Amino acid sequence: AWLKHQVGGFKDKDGFESNFVRHIETTLARSMFNCDETAAYAACSLAFRDRLILEWNRTQQRQTFADSKRVYYLSLEFLMGRALDNAMLNIGQKELAKGGLSDLGFRIEDVIQQEHDAALGNGGLGRLAACFLDSLASLNYPAWGYGLRYRYGIFKQEIIDGYQVEVPDYWLDFNPWEFPRHDVTVDIQFYGYVHKSTDENGKATARWEGGETVKAVAYDVPIPGYATPSTNNLRLWSSKAASGEFDFQKFNSGDYESSVADQQRAETISAVLYPNDNLERGKELRLKQQYFWVAASLYDIVRRFKKSRRAWREFPDQVAIQLNDTHPTLAVVELQRILVDLEGLEWDEAWNIVTNTFGYTNHTVLPEALEKWSVPLIQHLLPRHLQIIYDINLFFLQSVERAHPGDRDLLARVSIIEESQPKMVRMAYLAIVGSHKVNGVAELHSDLIKTTIFKDFVTIFGPDKFTNVTNGITPRRWLHQANPRLSDLIASKTGTHDFLKDLTLLNKIELSVDDPAFRKEWAAIKLANKARLAEYIKTTTGIVVNPSALFDVQVKRIHEYKRQQMNIFGVIHRYLRIKAASPEERKKFLPRVSIFGGKAAPGYWMAKQIIHLINSVGSVVNNDKDVGDLLKVVFLEDYNVSKAELIIPASDISEHISTAGTEASGTSNMKFVLNGGLIIGTCDGANIEITREIGENNIFLFGNLAEDVEDLRHAHNYGQHTLDPDLVKVFEAIEKGTFGDSKDFAGMITAVRDHGDYYLVSDDFQSYLETHDVIDEAYRNQEDWITKCITSVSRMGFFTSDRCINEYAEGIWNIEPLPIETAE
Numbered sequence: 001a002w003l004k005h006q007v008g009g010f011k012d013k014d015g016f017e018s019n020f021v022r023h024i025e026t027t028l029a030r031s032m033f034n035c036d037e038t039a040a041y042a043a044c045s046l047a048f049r050d051r052l053i054l055e056w057n058r059t060q061q062r063q064t065f066a067d068s069k070r071v072y073y074l075s076l077e078f079l080m081g082r083a084l085d086n087a088m089l090n091i092g093q094k095e096l097a098k099g100g101l102s103d104l105g106f107r108i109e110d111v112i113q114q115e116h117d118a119a120l121g122n123g124g125l126g127r128l129a130a131c132f133l134d135s136l137a138s139l140n141y142p143a144w145g146y147g148l149r150y151r152y153g154i155f156k157q158e159i160i161d162g163y164q165v166e167v168p169d170y171w172l173d174f175n176p177w178e179f180p181r182h183d184v185t186v187d188i189q190f191y192g193y194v195h196k197s198t199d200e201n202g203k204a205t206a207r208w209e210g211g212e213t214v215k216a217v218a219y220d221v222p223i224p225g226y227a228t229p230s231t232n233n234l235r236l237w238s239s240k241a242a243s244g245e246f247d248f249q250k251f252n253s254g255d256y257e258s259s260v261a262d263q264q265r266a267e268t269i270s271a272v273l274y275p276n277d278n279l280e281r282g283k284e285l286r287l288k289q290q291y292f293w294v295a296a297s298l299y300d301i302v303r304r305f306k307k308s309r310r311a312w313r314e315f316p317d318q319v320a321i322q323l324n325d326t327h328p329t330l331a332v333v334e335l336q337r338i339l340v341d342l343e344g345l346e347w348d349e350a351w352n353i354v355t356n357t358f359g360y361t362n363h364t365v366l367p368e369a370l371e372k373w374s375v376p377l378i379q380h381l382l383p384r385h386l387q388i389i390y391d392i393n394l395f396f397l398q399s400v401e402r403a404h405p406g407d408r409d410l411l412a413r414v415s416i417i418e419e420s421q422p423k424m425v426r427m428a429y430l431a432i433v434g435s436h437k438v439n440g441v442a443e444l445h446s447d448l449i450k451t452t453i454f455k456d457f458v459t460i461f462g463p464d465k466f467t468n469v470t471n472g473i474t475p476r477r478w479l480h481q482a483n484p485r486l487s488d489l490i491a492s493k494t495g496t497h498d499f500l501k502d503l504t505l506l507n508k509i510e511l512s513v514d515d516p517a518f519r520k521e522w523a524a525i526k527l528a529n530k531a532r533l534a535e536y537i538k539t540t541t542g543i544v545v546n547p548s549a550l551f552d553v554q555v556k557r558i559h560e561y562k563r564q565q566m567n568i569f570g571v572i573h574r575y576l577r578i579k580a581a582s583p584e585e586r587k588k589f590l591p592r593v594s595i596f597g598g599k600a601a602p603g604y605w606m607a608k609q610i611i612h613l614i615n616s617v618g619s620v621v622n623n624d625k626d627v628g629d630l631l632k633v634v635f636l637e638d639y640n641v642s643k644a645e646l647i648i649p650a651s652d653i654s655e656h657i658s659t660a661g662t663e664a665s666g667t668s669n670m671k672f673v674l675n676g677g678l679i680i681g682t683c684d685g686a687n688i689e690i691t692r693e694i695g696e697n698n699i700f701l702f703g704n705l706a707e708d709v710e711d712l713r714h715a716h717n718y719g720q721h722t723l724d725p726d727l728v729k730v731f732e733a734i735e736k737g738t739f740g741d742s743k744d745f746a747g748m749i750t751a752v753r754d755h756g757d758y759y760l761v762s763d764d765f766q767s768y769l770e771t772h773d774v775i776d777e778a779y780r781n782q783e784d785w786i787t788k789c790i791t792s793v794s795r796m797g798f799f800t801s802d803r804c805i806n807e808y809a810e811g812i813w814n815i816e817p818l819p820i821e822t823a824e
């Protein structure tokens with residue numbers, strides 16, 4: 001039934017097979033007698049790529065011809081994961097390919113697993129961008145993504161002796177999913193100086209001159225929609241020396257070294273993804289990356305607009321640009337520069353166009369993640385942009401002064417320039433002033449930004465400029481691809497796979513919640529997914545886990561605010577209880593497997609200490625004969641998108657336990673529930689809306705509320721907090737050396753005990769432990785548990801990224817889907 005929607009695919013299995021063989025024999029110049037899984041992956045990808053290209057070209061032609069408004073999603077991160085499986089599913093021909101590959105002697109799973117993840121992102125923000133691309137294409141919106149083509153994506157994590165070691169991720173060796181466009185290039189200028197003069201009409205003009213030039217080369221990646229021919233474009237820019245290979249002038253005059261050095265310096269710009277998640281460090285190369293990408297993208301967008309020969313004031317009717325966090329904020333300045341300096345528009349007219357074009361999405365309230373760039377650095381790298389920033393700020397502050405005369409404090413608070421030493425440009429403020437809409441990514445978060453970090457801007461611009469778009473995930477990858485058996489079981493009850501296009505249809509399965517056969521199959525699928533993960537754990541770590549134990553999973557970037565430290569302290573507490581119990585009492589414990597995964601930023605010392613403690617606890621607990629199957633602790637190396645697809649469907653309970661008010665949304669919480677897992681979580685981010693949707697009986701909430709955080713922190717700082725007694729026991733065990741040299745973990749303990757416990761681990765610890773006991777009891781009643789899981793899944797329709805994209809389209813971008821002509 002699910003081949004029904006096949007779109008522009010192969011006519012039949014033979015068509016696929018002959019295409020496959022042709023690619024083996026010609027494109028790859030190999031023979032079918034010498035075709036291993038790597039070659040099979042390559043040929044299969046090339047065969048499907050051929051299908052995509054045709055639809056991709058048609059989609060682009062259709063969009064150009066329709067001349068309708070497009071949205072451009074500017075993101076420094078696109079965490080795409082693997083493409084082949086997704087392409088086969090979206091085209092609707094995975095089953096066909098499975099048969100064809102089998103005829104040729106391959107198992108499709110093995111072929112799929114040959115692919116290296118496209119890991120051009122850190123975590124949630126980058127994965128959100130990838131889900132958005134899938135939804136934009138699936139809903140037939142005319143949309144492009146713009147990003148950077150990093151030579152090295154997020155590093156590969158190895159665990160050696162319990163410590164994280166970073167290994168470069170060189171992923172471009174063979175990448176059939178990108179198309180170099182050597183004819184689509186943009187020269188990008190850096191440094192230099194500004195020449196100001198007055199033209200013959202007495203009009204002031206500015207010319208940015210000198211400096212150095214780097215070439216941006218476009219690489220295009222096709223983004224297939226699900227069950228639609230629409231195939232959108234993701235354009236990634238790669239940096240190259242402007243002079244081509246290297247400067248022959250210099251080379252011929254004998255200056256070999258500097259000619260090669262110029263080339264390398266240029267290529268450095270797109271060489272590596274910064275591995276910080278929710279942390280900003282003012283490095284010049286990062287600023288260069290931002291401007292390089294923003295300038296190339298805007299040049300491209302403006303070039304496309306100019307072909308339409310419309311008046312400039314129509315620009316916002318043709319173009320919407322979304323800023324994924326503040327990373328692309330220089331786009332605001334660059335567009336103003338293009339319009340005023342290069343196109344000769346008046347300042348006000350240009351500024352009107354700019355603000356009507358941009359929307360800004362905020363993803364964090366953490367102060368350490370709010371971007372600031374030093375004025376001297378911008379002055380040096382982008383002298384004209386600094387002047388424009390100062391002018392934007394001047395006109396903005398003048399308007400504030402007119403509306404709020406005499407409020408000097410307000411002016412100082414909202415100034416885009418922070419009067420520090422050195423002065424800093426506050427990128428979030430610039431993004432707000434330069435956009436017509438600002439959104440947060442979950443209700444609580446959108447409220448918080450309005451009442452805390454951006455409060456003054458609500459006063460100035462009014463509340464309507466600020467809005468919420470709760471995040472979502474694509475059910476194609478995060479249900480159908482990651483958990484095909486569950487997807488098919490749901491389809492057997494709802495009649496079709498249409499829920500993958502309209503996720504609210506999931507609610508139909510609630511009618512079957514008492515159907516014994518359905519429940520039995522549901523449980524069998526979860527167990528099979530757990531058995532598959534157990535197998536993976538065994539081969540990668542050597543740890544043997546029992547698939548019928550409760551699988552307790554926390555996989556996400558390692559960060560103190562996400563509180564993996566609280567989780568491992570809780571595990572230690574459980575271990576101590578098991579140890580203290582008599583053999584009789586031990587029988588009462590519910591067997592558990594605590595599974596962790598996630599990368600630490602290489603310079604984040606505390607996060608690395610957390611990883612080390614998890615692994616150290618694992619080596620003690622997993623080898624303790626008193627414990628046996630009652631508790632296992634697993635750290636899975638190198639958590640990424642393809643591993644998420646393996647881990648998430650195998651979870652019974654997952655942890656989303658950030659200090660209230662710190663996790664803007666979270667998106668893995670949605671993935672776990674959609675795959676029939678329950679969650680333990682704080683009242684934070686999207687957990688709150690998940691609770692609203694699925695019902696509070698189906699989620700394990702605990703801990704203090706965001707509104708309490710300030711007072712609790714205050715209590716710590718004024719010595720009015722008594723450490724939780726169970727946490728004290730945990731610290732004693734660590735300090736006794738139970739898990740190895742306690743000096744290695746001293747930082748984690750003193751952060752809580754002596755340095756104010758900023759993330760309130762002690763305050764939430766008791767309710768965290770109690771809630772885990774509640775979970776144990778709930779899990780013992782498997783019938784009730786399965787009811788909770790089925791009910792939850794049936795109510796998850798809201799969290800599709802399709803809903804999310806429709807909200808952006810209507811409320812922020814003002815764009816419509818481009819209908820597909822259904823020519824027979």
Ligand code: 26Q
Nearest residue numbers: 124125277278280281363441663664665666667
């Ligand atoms: C900034 C400046 C310099 C270097 C790095 C950065 C940087 C890089 C990545 C700052 C932040 C990030 C990533 C942030 C992020 O992933 N935020 C997450 O976004 C998700 C999607 O909205 C939310 O669900 C998460 O709650 C939020 O933490």
